[in-house]
Amino acid sequence: MVHYFSSNFKLGILGGGQLGKMLLYETRKFDISTVVLDPSPQAPAKLAANTFREGDLMDYNTVLALGREVDLLTFEIEAVNVEALKQLEKEGKKVYPSYQTLEKIQDKAVQKQFFEDHGIPTSPFKIFSTKKEFEAAVEKGDISLPIVWKSATGGYDGRGVSILKSQDQLKELPEGKCIAENLVPFKNELAVIVARSPKGEVKSYPVVEMEFHPTANQVEYVLCPARIDDEVAAKARKLAEKVSQAFEHVGLLAVEMFQTKDDEILINEVAPRPHNSGHYSIEASYTNQFEQHLRAILDLPLGETKSKTGAIMVNLAGEEGHTGPVTYKNIEEIMKLPGVTPHVYGKKETRPFRKMGHVTIIHEDLAKAREIAGRVKESIKVISE
Incomplete structure (x- = not known):
């Protein structure tokens, strides 16, 4: 041993x-x-x-x-x-995770094709080898706007994703392989983190709900548990575990998904590592996602994934118009609020929309936690000196 x-x-x-x-x-x-x-x-x-x-x-x-x-x-x-x-x-x-898992996930076009090949529900898509090929498809009417455009590689924290509403936006797109996805009429954006060990033990975390910044395409709030019906939550966890099984990954797999207007679940993207949607677990879960990742890759018994209490995570991103040495304005004020724990990542330089930290709010009443989270968001500002 x-x-x-x-x-x-x-x-x-x-x-x-x-x-x-x-x-x-x-x-x-x-x-x-x-x-x-x-x-x-x-x-x-x-x-x-x-x-x-x-x-x-x-x-x-x-x-x-x-x-x-x-x-x-x-x-x-x-x-x-x-x-x-x-x-x-x-x-x-x-x-762990293996190179085979990473290879399938690094390229979003390969990832989408993997979903389709394994019968995993996802939004309709088309893959293009070059920007020119994509532009030609739009010109010919093979692609109807509006559409979600994604760079196949290199996208991160909202970058490499655009909702294209007019042909004028095409010139702003970078060169390279890309995907065009149909816009999904969804009620909620959800995520489930699944842990899997080499011996095949699997555990999933409760479904979380994500609220996004309207322009930065970054998660602003993560709510656990998601404010959805138990039946939908069970369906989402079951599908996330199916995705995990298909990849045969070891470690954590964060599965991002859409809940459609008809309560169907469509897989958006996956990440083979601890994930922003699981940060709430540090304060709120019996086993936080980072400990669980260690347990999984070391083939140790997986920990309990239940939450001790309701939780909301607020991402702290750099304010627009601020670049330079970072200051966390009003951090002392938010620390006076009940159930609030700030996490400062240690990045010395801020820039617009750069992830600089997060704040977790725990409360038995999720509605109350959401109210406090709103006050946190309004109060704390990540600015340059």
Whole structure:
């Protein structure tokens, strides 16, 4: 049996952003030794890692060297060199989630095709190899506007996604492979996090509801439990577990979905890692998502996924018109409110819509939590000095 706790075992983490930082809360709790790789010398996870390596996550040799230094490798961001992960797995190194899972998810066009091939309900879509090919389809009328345009690769935190309402917007789109998706008439945007271990133990978290910023295409609020019927919630969790089974992933899989006007569930996208929609779990769940990710990749028994109480998470993003050294204005004021816990990610520079932290509000009454969350959103401002 492998001894993980207070031992010579080393866990490698590709990426040292806020997700890596929060994962390290749990490795510190269990005294699991870590080596973190990130391109930024000011990465949020730097201080909590046992060893920090500065380097390019997309560089084959850099990732290979890091992987050979550790006993098991995981990642907190999809933009990593898959070929290096493939080579490491060939050499017998444990990489969770596997390179096969990441390969299917990194490219959103491949991901959408995977859903279709596995009978997973998703919005109708078309794939285009180039911007020119997409523009020609619009010109010919093969694609009717409005449409959701997505870059196949590189999209993150609302970037790489646009709702196109007129042909004038086409010139603003970047070059490259893309997807055109039909607009879905939905009631709610939901998410379910599923944990799966190498031995095949699976547990899902309660369905959460997401409220988005109207222009930044970023999540502003995450509510748990989602304000939906029990029957719809059960359907969403069952479908998320089906998606997990199809990918045969190990670790966490965040499954984003739409609840249509007819209460059908359509899968939007997935992420093979801890996710923004699961941050509420740090305060509200019996087992938070970061501990669960560790349990899953180390093949330890999965923890209880139930919530202790209702919770709402508010994302803290940089204010428009502010770029530079960060200040969290009125943070002391929100800390006076009941059930409020701020999380500051440790990014020293703010810019418009950059994720800088989040605030969790816990309360037995979700309506009351939502009211407090609104006050938090109005009060705290992430600005430059």
